Amino acid sequence: MxxxxxxxxxRLARLTCDGLGAAGFAADAAGDLQAADAALAAASFDALVLDLGLPDGDGLAWLRERRQARSVPPALVLTARGALEDRVAGLDAGxxxxxxxxxxxxxxxxxxxxLLRRPGVRSDVELVIGPISFDTNRREAKAHGERLELARREADLLELLMRRAGSVVRRQTIEDSLYSFDAAVTPNAVEATVSRLRRKLEQAGCGDMLHTVRGVGYMLEERT
Amino acid sequence: MKHEQPSLEHRLIARLALVGAIGAFALLLFIAIEYGLTFSVLLDPDQLPVVTHELTEHVAIPILVLIVPMTLAGRWVIRSSLRPLEVQARNIDEATENERGFRVAVESLPREVVPFADAVNALLNRIDTASREQEAFAADVAHELRTPLSVLALEIERLDHPAAARLKEDVARMRRLIEQLMILAQLDIDMPQTADERVVLADVAEDVASLMAPLAIRQNRKIAVEAEGEASVTGRREAIAAAVRNLVDNALRVTPEGGTVTIIVGPGARIAVRDEGPGLLPEKLDQLRHRHRRADHASSSGAGLGLAIVSRIAASHHASFTTLPTQRSLLLDFA
Known part of the structure; x- marks a missing residue:
């Protein structure tokens, strides 16, 4: 990738590139927006790590512009501002x-x-989170190399959790993506599907990766 | 504070008494000259009623007729002209500690006091400017520190040395502190009572929980939300979320491994964060509200600032921030 x-x-650019290299990415650095444009034109990248305060312009404005032209891979923005409002502004800008x-x-x-696990970002057919893998074409899941026998909804749920591994997936999100709008969803249908999936993961020895955030949703732990 | 100077009223009465005494003496003198009164006349018992009558009519009555209404009028003038000062003093007292742009209303004051009020306003101006500059400076410093700190963190990550883990913790602590400083500075700069979003507390609780759960899970702790009702409050969503985030952060700090931090919304416009620590006594909370002081049980990673932030946000939203030690909870009550 x-x-x-x-x-x-x-220095920060070099250290980040080195670290990403060690984590299995092929990382190149660009020192300003001009260099970034040149690099994007010269090669295809799967993702962008973008600092906001650059010498030749504002990273967010640049990103908004390029987004409109649809010529930018998914971007992870690094901001030194943080705190209260900038998060929202950053996400709004694309x-x-x-x-x-x-x-x-x-x-x-x-x-x-x-970012790269998001649907539509990359045409990878296999999702891998720690010992769990999921083939999105054949809809087959494996844990520690053993095949998991999953019903359709359980497979959908696992895919959703895997795509968002490391962050909490809300109950509502699960409900929306597992059931069509007109389907009558009983209040504990999601809970029931989760607990069936959890049992199967437990049998495969990875039950401790699925966490419940009571009152909010579920999270599949991403182990590195 | 004991005040040394006599009040204006006392002074007025004392001066009027003096003026009255001088006036009485002058009148006596005039009468004595005009009527040729001498001590022998005064001592003559037959003349006494006549003398007494003259003195009452020409000295006592005029003095009383002038001095008494003057005293009353003087007191009235003093009281009514000082009343606006009292009102302004009360307003100054009531201006909250973070309120910017508060000024004494000069138009309501008697002209004599205006220079003083103007001077007070000029001082308030200078204080506002100075604190704004200080906050902007704090925000700048925090901002500027981030890049070198990033470099430092990344360099340490590459170190293969037993001290690396400890250094990493130090960097993490600095990072938290910078974050808190920036939040405080931002609150001070743009917190004013302009916030008028409807904020649904249960949404905030869920947002904060899903944001912080990954970290909690990494630390082998759980986060849960118990929401009752759809209570909403008027305020700034990001600020309320920052307050809840800091409460959860503090709760995670005192909760032992395997424990659960619960965000409880309701009944009504309340958010409580329950931990599994020893419970925080009201006196301790009072200490923690003030920046830079730290409770014994808090680790040394800047939790003190966190609760100071919560306190600040609570105040700006007219919410009460209290501790319920028996329920091991800290409570934000917006009612």
């Missing part, structure tokens, strides 16, 4: 995710993997 790191602080400085490379790598 090829990533372009747009960051004007050379950033797919953001991370507040100072960050750890492991966190950048995890966020990038999450």
């Amino acid at each position: 090829r990533v372009l790191v747009v960051e004007d602080n050379q 950033a797919d995710d953001y991370l507040v400085k100072p960050f750890e490379v492991a966190e950048v790598a995890a966020r990038l993997r999450a």
Whole structure:
């Protein structure tokens, strides 16, 4: 997976690239927006790590412009501002995710993997989270190499949780994506599907990866 | 504070008494000269009624007729002209500690006091400017620190040394502190009572829970939400979320491994965060509200600032921020 790191602080750029390299990405650095444009024109990247305060312009404005032309891969924005309002502004401008400085490379790598797991971003047929893998074409799941026998909804749920691994998936989101709008969903239908999936994961030895955030939703832990 | 100077009223009465005494003496003198009164006349018992009558008519009555109404009028003038000052003093007292742009209303004051009020306003101006500059400076410093801190964190990650883990913790602590500083600075800069969003508390609770659950799970702790009702409050969503985030952060800090932090919404416009720590006594909370002081049980990672932030946000939303030690909860009550 090829990533372009747009960051004007050379040391930070180099360290980020090195760290991403160690995490299995092929990372290139661009020191300003001009260099970023040149790199994007010269090669195809799967994702972008974008710092906001660049010497030749505002990263967000640049991103908004390029987004309208649909010529930019998914972007993870690094911001030094953080705190209260900037998150919202960043996501509005077309950033797919953001991370507040100072960050750890492991966190950048995890966020990038999450971005790349989003449906439609990359045509990878297999999702892999730790010992669990999921073939999105054949809709087959394996844990520690053993095949999991999943019903259709359980497979859909596992795919959803895997695509969002490392973050909480709300009950409502699960309901919306597992059931069609007109289907009558009983209040505990989601809970029932989750607990069936959990039992099967437990049997395969990875039940501890599925966490319940009571009153909110569920999360599949991403182990690195 | 004991005030040394006598009040205006006292002074007025004292001066009027003096003026009255001088006036009485002058009148006596005039009468004595005009009527040729001498001590021998005064001592003559037959003349006494005549003298007494003269003195009452020409000295006592005029003095009383002038001095008494003057005293009353003087007191009235003093009281009515000082009343606006009292009102302004009360307003100054009531201006909250974060309120920007508060000024003494000069138009309501008697002209004599206006220079003083103007001077007070100029001072308030200077204080506002100074604190705005200080906050902007704090925000700038925090901002500027982020990039070098990122570099530092990444360099440490590459270190293969037993001290690396400890250094990483230090960097994490600095990072938290910077985050809190920036939130505080931002609150101070743009917190004013302009926020008028309808914020559904249960939504905020779910947002915060899903944002913080991954971290909690990594630390082998759980987060749960118990929401009752659809209570909403008027305020700034991001700020309320920051307050709840800091409460959860604090709760995670005192909850042992395997424990659960629960965000409880309702009944009504209340959000409580329950931990599995020892419970926080009201006196301790009071200490923690004030920045830079830290409770004994809090780790050294800047939790003190966190609760100071909560306190600040609560105040700006007219919410009460209290501790329920027996329920191991901290409560934000917006009612």
